[in-house]
Amino acid sequence: MNKILRWLVLAIIVITALAPILPQFVWSFSHRWLFPSLLPSQWSTEPWEYVFTATSRVGEGFFNSLAIAVVVSLLSILVGLPASRALALHNFRGKSAIEWLLMVPIIVPGIVATMGIHQVFIRLGLTDTFIGVCLVHLIPCIPYMVLVMSSVFANYGTELEDTARTLGAGTFSVWRFVTLPGILPGLLVATMFTFLISWGQYITTVLIGGGTIITLPMVLFPFISGTNYPNAAAISLVFVAPAILVLIFTSRQLGRESSVMGGFGRL
Amino acid sequence: MTSVVLRDLTRRFENVTAVDRLNLEINSGELVAFLGPSGCGKTTTLRMITGLLLPSSGDVLFDDRSIVTVPTEKRGAVMVFQKHLLFPTISVGQNVGFGLRMQKVEKKEMDRRVSEMLELVKLPGFENRRAHQLSGGQQQRVALARALVVHPKVLLLDEPLANLDANLRLEMRELIRHIQRELGITTVFVTHDQEEAVMLADRIALMFDGVLQQYDVPQAFYQQPSSVRVAHFFRNDNLLGGTRRGDQVETALGVLQIDAARQRILDGAVLVTVRPEDVNLTPNPEAGNCVEAKVLLQVYMGTHTQVQLDVAGHTWLVHGTADFQARVGDPIRIQLPQPRIWLLPVS
Amino acid sequence: MRWLSLMEKLRAPLMILPAVATIILLFFGGLLVGLGQSLGYFPAIDSYDLTLQYYAEVLSDNIFFESLWQTFRLALLSTVMSSVLAIALALVLRQTFKGSRFFTFMFQLSIPIPHLVAAAGIVLLVSQSGILARGAYALGLIDAPRDFPVMVFDRPGTAIQLTYLWKEVPFIGVVVLAVLQGIGPQYEEVARTLGANSWQRFRFVLLPLIMPGVLSTSIIVFAYVFASYEIPLLLGVRHPTTLPVLAFQNYQDPDLSLRPQAMAMSIILTLIAIVLLVAYKRLANYAVSR
Numbered sequence: 001m002n003k004i005l006r007w008l009v010l011a012i013i014v015i016t017a018l019a020p021i022l023p024q025f026v027w028s029f030s031h032r033w034l035f036p037s038l039l040p041s042q043w044s045t046e047p048w049e050y051v052f053t054a055t056s057r058v059g060e061g062f063f064n065s066l067a068i069a070v071v072v073s074l075l076s077i078l079v080g081l082p083a084s085r086a087l088a089l090h091n092f093r094g095k096s097a098i099e100w101l102l103m104v105p106i107i108v109p110g111i112v113a114t115m116g117i118h119q120v121f122i123r124l125g126l127t128d129t130f131i132g133v134c135l136v137h138l139i140p141c142i143p144y145m146v147l148v149m150s151s152v153f154a155n156y157g158t159e160l161e162d163t164a165r166t167l168g169a170g171t172f173s174v175w176r177f178v179t180l181p182g183i184l185p186g187l188l189v190a191t192m193f194t195f196l197i198s199w200g201q202y203i204t205t206v207l208i209g210g211g212t213i214i215t216l217p218m219v220l221f222p223f224i225s226g227t228n229y230p231n232a233a234a235i236s237l238v239f240v241a242p243a244i245l246v247l248i249f250t251s252r253q254l255g256r257e258s259s260v261m262g263g264f265g266r267l
Numbered sequence: 268m269t270s271v272v273l274r275d276l277t278r279r280f281e282n283v284t285a286v287d288r289l290n291l292e293i294n295s296g297e298l299v300a301f302l303g304p305s306g307c308g309k310t311t312t313l314r315m316i317t318g319l320l321l322p323s324s325g326d327v328l329f330d331d332r333s334i335v336t337v338p339t340e341k342r343g344a345v346m347v348f349q350k351h352l353l354f355p356t357i358s359v360g361q362n363v364g365f366g367l368r369m370q371k372v373e374k375k376e377m378d379r380r381v382s383e384m385l386e387l388v389k390l391p392g393f394e395n396r397r398a399h400q401l402s403g404g405q406q407q408r409v410a411l412a413r414a415l416v417v418h419p420k421v422l423l424l425d426e427p428l429a430n431l432d433a434n435l436r437l438e439m440r441e442l443i444r445h446i447q448r449e450l451g452i453t454t455v456f457v458t459h460d461q462e463e464a465v466m467l468a469d470r471i472a473l474m475f476d477g478v479l480q481q482y483d484v485p486q487a488f489y490q491q492p493s494s495v496r497v498a499h500f501f502r503n504d505n506l507l508g509g510t511r512r513g514d515q516v517e518t519a520l521g522v523l524q525i526d527a528a529r530q531r532i533l534d535g536a537v538l539v540t541v542r543p544e545d546v547n548l549t550p551n552p553e554a555g556n557c558v559e560a561k562v563l564l565q566v567y568m569g570t571h572t573q574v575q576l577d578v579a580g581h582t583w584l585v586h587g588t589a590d591f592q593a594r595v596g597d598p599i600r601i602q603l604p605q606p607r608i609w610l611l612p613v614s
Numbered sequence: 615m616r617w618l619s620l621m622e623k624l625r626a627p628l629m630i631l632p633a634v635a636t637i638i639l640l641f642f643g644g645l646l647v648g649l650g651q652s653l654g655y656f657p658a659i660d661s662y663d664l665t666l667q668y669y670a671e672v673l674s675d676n677i678f679f680e681s682l683w684q685t686f687r688l689a690l691l692s693t694v695m696s697s698v699l700a701i702a703l704a705l706v707l708r709q710t711f712k713g714s715r716f717f718t719f720m721f722q723l724s725i726p727i728p729h730l731v732a733a734a735g736i737v738l739l740v741s742q743s744g745i746l747a748r749g750a751y752a753l754g755l756i757d758a759p760r761d762f763p764v765m766v767f768d769r770p771g772t773a774i775q776l777t778y779l780w781k782e783v784p785f786i787g788v789v790v791l792a793v794l795q796g797i798g799p800q801y802e803e804v805a806r807t808l809g810a811n812s813w814q815r816f817r818f819v820l821l822p823l824i825m826p827g828v829l830s831t832s833i834i835v836f837a838y839v840f841a842s843y844e845i846p847l848l849l850g851v852r853h854p855t856t857l858p859v860l861a862f863q864n865y866q867d868p869d870l871s872l873r874p875q876a877m878a879m880s881i882i883l884t885l886i887a888i889v890l891l892v893a894y895k896r897l898a899n900y901a902v903s904r
Binding site for chain 3: 024086107139
């Protein structure tokens with residue numbers, strides 16, 4: 001009985017996971033697909049051809065999104081990693097206040113901040129620029145980096161590093177051969193988060209990028225709202241592909257290591 | 268007060284048999300230790316008694332009634348683990364009262380029994396503390412109180428002292444012994460420490476590789492081990508081959524007299540053993556049962572001297588007095604006292 | 615020597631400084647500018663006098679309250695349903711069984727998928743001419759698209775909620791799963807030998823242990839949904855829309871004088887979110903500790 005119920009639940013998980021994605025494959029190859037046919041009456045590769053034309057700006061959007069997500073992730077690591085380590089392994093005055101401060105952007109809606117930053121960036125000339133978009137994406141990314149990595153650092157501790165140091169390893173060697181391999185699974189997950197958060201940003205990019213910096217969601221949006229489903233589906237799939245790739249690399253860590261995701265419990 | 272019977276109890280995992288046709292009777296109110304090296308199946312057996320693990324075959328009986336089909340939560344077999352496993356989100360008092368709350372015992376009655384139990388484990392007034400505020404020994408005592416408060420039919424302790432330091436362990440052993448006597452709860456205690464088993468248990472069940480080797484009172488494991496392995500586990504490796512004929516054993520070093528009535532092995536090939544502390548290193552010249560040996564090594568141990576001897580090609584350990592002196596390589600005459608000789612089967 | 619100990623003291627602050635500075639400058643700086651503008655400090659249109667006029671304007675508008683209610687309802691329902699479903703599914707997935715890695719992967723599948731793509735997928739699925747409607751027609755359940763229940767651009771926001779559910783259940787679930795894995799089976803085993811049945815083991819052992827994780831993630835989800843823009847814009851009714859949509863529409867209006875109003879609206883939205891989150895955390899903690 002219990003077993004049947006479990007398999008039923010598992011079947012539902014698989015079906016619901018795929019249901020919004022798989023039809024998009026079919027849509028992306030359809031020309032005419034009217035109600036009530038279960039498959040397109042006319043197949044076509046037009047949507048995909050469209051995706052690869054310059055006028056669609058899909059390519060431009062893709063590479064902009066990718067470049068922004070990579071830069072944002074690197075900046076998040078650069079800024080977030082030392083902070084995570086300090087929060088996890090050092091004790092200092094005002095630590096819990098700092099912890100809270102760094103978490104605020106993901107538990108308080110960022111709408112006011114985004115609008116406010118927009119005003120400031122206009123004055124600083126950062127609107128319509130690549131770096132301006134990167135900066136605004138950093139706001140939700142840093143908290144995730146710190147959340148995941150401080151838990152990872154706390155769990156990893158310093159004993160192994162101390163051991164390595166007593167064995168004569170220098171600062172760089174300790175980092176390279178002891179710390180980095182130890183935190184890498186966690187870092188992978190944290191970077192996945194920052195990458196995907198930046199990858200999926202819409203309104204912040206619209207506002208700060210001002211239509212000059214075109215990213216994938218901005219290319220996709222009008223096709224969905226304009227109900228041009230074949231093109232929307234094809235662009236969606238372009239949009240999804242890197243994300244799924246990222247998940248394949250990190251799924252194991254997401255599922256197993258409790259210290260990686262466990263950080264969310266201490267918020 | 269409940270008696271426990273294990274009948275042909277067997278548990279297989281994939282292709283490993285963790286427990287193999289175990290037969291055992293535990294009397295009501297008895298404290299039995301399951302002893303053996305890690306991986307010998309003692310914890311598996313314990314889990315089958317609690318019902319956390321189903322046996323592959325065989326039966327578990329409480330008071331002569333099979334309880335294999337009774338779910339864990341209705342068995343009344345309460346387990347205390349190696350880790351204290353106190354619920355971290357609730358207070359010590361709520362932890363102790365957990366089982367009573369599950370039975371929907373009335374609040375007043377619950378508080379009374381909780382404070383009574385905390386007193387019994389010598390933690391009176393600790394109700395409002397949190398588990399993490401207590402020391403390791405205190406945590407384990409709370410875990411014990413949590414188990415005892417529901418008046419279990421059987422109390423199962425899975426190496427509850429393994430995480431404690433030596434002094435605390437001694438203290439806890441006495442506490443467990445004291446409480447167990449006072450409440451008269453049938454108790455099974457899993458340990459890999461033979462000293463602990465000997466100190467605590469009424470009877471010891473020694474297991475190797477999922478098979479019960481010997482089930483007896485503690486003294487028997489010293490004086491009458493059932494096999495070479497059992498003797499070895501109780502730190503006796505003194506062996507000498509021979510052939511039994513009635514009340515004599517012929518060995519390479521001559522004929523030894525034995526107490527025939529005490530032995531369990533019939534005439535034929537046997538192994539002679541005498542515990543390290545029973546070998547006489549300084550016999551009278553006219554004493555019987557003496558053999559020639561050679562001193563290999565001696566180590567001063569404070570309370571005694573540990574002497575390593577070569578006895579007909581076997582290495583023996585013998586405890587001499589603290590002031591025992593001999594030179595390495597010297598021949599020595601030792602006596603194997605007749606009442607102390609025990610015959611083991613040749614494996 | 616003194617220099618070394620000074621270094622030791624400054625180490626942690628120096629490590630935190632970049633992150634803290636970034637967040638303060640960007641987030642809190644933005645917040646401050648927004649707050650100023652909502653109070654009438656807006657140099658771009660030569661307005662410097664502080665006033666509560668814009669708040670008054672916002673609060674006297676019925677549309678604002680309708681949108682607020684819609685926003686709140688959507689966020690609350692999505693959060694509660696996601697949390698409950700996530701806990702239930704995590705409890706199933708934590709068991710080890712053949713293929714559990716595959717199923718865990720499938721469960722996580724929607725985590726990396728952008729909300730916009732999810733929204734497109736849900737529309738293709740549940741609109742009146744979507745896959746489900748076609749399936750219903752093939753089975754003879756409906757005769758025409760209009761017989762299929764309206765789930766897109768509907769007032770209850772069915773498609774919006776489905777999109778959030780599809781995205782957030784795995785997010786909360788993965789955290790719960792990780793916490794469950796950290797807990798291990800032994801607490802439940804202890805509870806079991808102490809006489810707790812399966813409901814009691816869930817209620818008195820597991821739930822209190824996973825609650826912090828559920829609480830934090832559901833707060834993140836609530837804050838996200840409460841302030842999100844593109845999903846309600848794509849899948850929701852024009853009227854009442856949600857507050858973030860309303861605020862951004864005002865904000866992006868060519869008429870700059872609407873901006874302070876948009877800011878006031880967003881500030882109110884933020885304050886309400888904070889109040890709700892604090893209340894939620896209190897309530898959940900209280901409910902579990904009982």
